[in-house]
Amino acid sequence: MSDKTNKTNPPDTSSLVSARGQVEPFIAMEVLREANRLEAGGAHVLHLEVGQPGTQAPKTAREAAKRAIDQEPLGYTDALGILPLRERISRHYSDTYGLDISPERIAVTAGSSGGFILSFLGVFDTGDRVALSVPGYPAYFNTLEALGLEVVTLDTGAATRWAMTPDQVLEAHSTNPLAGVLLASPGNPTGTMLMPDDLTALVDVTRDNNIQLISDEIYHGLTYDAPAETVLKYTDDAIVVNSFSKYFSMTGWRVGWLVLPENLVRTVERLAQSLFISVPAVSQYAAIGAFDATEELEANKAVYARNRDLLIKRLPEIGLGNFLPMDGAFYAYIDVSAHTNDSKDFAARLLKEAHVAVTPGADFDRVNGHRYVRLSFAGTYENIVAATDRIGDWLSRQE
Ligand SMILES: Cc1ncc(COP(=O)(O)O)c(C=O)c1O
CATH class of the missing domain: 3.40.640.10 (Type I PLP-dependent aspartate aminotransferase-like (Major domain))
Structure with missing residues (x-):
């Protein structure tokens, strides 16, 4: 436990902006911006960074x-x-x-x-x-x-x-x-x-x-x-x-x-x-x-459940087995310290080289987050299959 929040950016006091306004960036959104930039250049990025359903509002x-x-x-x-x-x-x-x-x-x-x-x-x-x-x-x-x-x-x-x-x-x-x-x-x-x-x-x-x-x-x-x-x-x-x-x-x-x-x-x-x-x-x-919309929403949930089961099976096979089974939501929080001590760099390289967007743990934990990444599995099943394949290939080229 600590009583401080361990800011990485000191407040900007150089101009007329408030100290209270100097909150940390939302890193998932910054990853999304970079993913969008790559997509604008023609890349096919698989999005596992942002925590939102890929589906529209129910009918x-x-x-x-x-x-x-x-x-x-x-x-x-x-x-x-x-x-x-x-x-x-x-x-x-x-x-x-x-x-x-x-x-x-x-x-x-x-x-x-x-x-x-x-x-x-x-x-x-x-x-x-x-x-x-x-x-x-x-x-x-x-x-x-x-x-x-x-x-x-x-x-x-x-x-x-x-x-x-x-x-x-x-x-x-x-x-x-x-x-x-x-x-x-x-x-x-x-x-x-x-x-x-x-x-x-x-x-x-x-x-x-x-x-x-x-x-x-x-x-x-x-x-x-x-x-x-x-x-x-x-x-x-x-x-x-x-x-x-x-x-x-x-x-x-x-x-x-x-x-x-x-x-x-x-x-x-x-x-x-x-x-x-x-x-x-x-x-x-x-x-x-x-x-x-219970029927439609339960069908959405069935996709997340299938994605979850796939991740629980597949992630250990590609060397990312250090996580707890997910009880709910649509996230897996994975300890990647066997591969890196800097998950921000890990996520940046994964995005640049394999076109898979994930969120570094620093978004959620300013002290120990460097050991983790979060995958959102709120997208389609096909997306999760393709993303785990790409991550697996990419990781096998790292060691
Ligand atoms: C735990 C948690 N609370 C709150 C929110 C904010 O959601 P909204 O403002 O869209 O209801 C989110 C969004 O990702 C979340 O993950």
């Missing part, structure tokens, strides 16, 4: 959007979202988890990214300490830091299936009180999941110590063995962040949601009124339609 969502364009004014909506969508999300909690969550506790947000901004501002004050596990999704760091919060990193490893433990939370809290703990299950970049006992232990430790728990449940729906459990089963005091981006295959529509403790709803509403006014209305109508 029922697109139809709902078309209807809304023809029939609705599509102006500003209530800051917390249109009521039919909040009610539909509420029904999703009863259908999926058997929970009764009032629509009043649901706020529709501009993707989960918008939900993070609203929840961080709603519960934390400048300088508050928020713990999260490393490796983790890079925007957590950057958003918290840009908002003037202190990120407390809890280092995890394969031995604990990349899960933070209650002891780590307590240790960080005893050093200097924590205001919040942010967890994600299934997680990005590891695809591993917290088991129900681990989840309840974290709920207990945060409740007992008056620490706000925020649970990123964006990869729910995308699990391959056991389904993911929501923290709402164990507490009404946590903030749950979710989105239509992943399971629902709607990244570009920018729509997600929060489930809030009752006492936070008005605070988040007031913040949302000023920060976003409302979420794009057409996306909100489309999101209602997305709930009727």
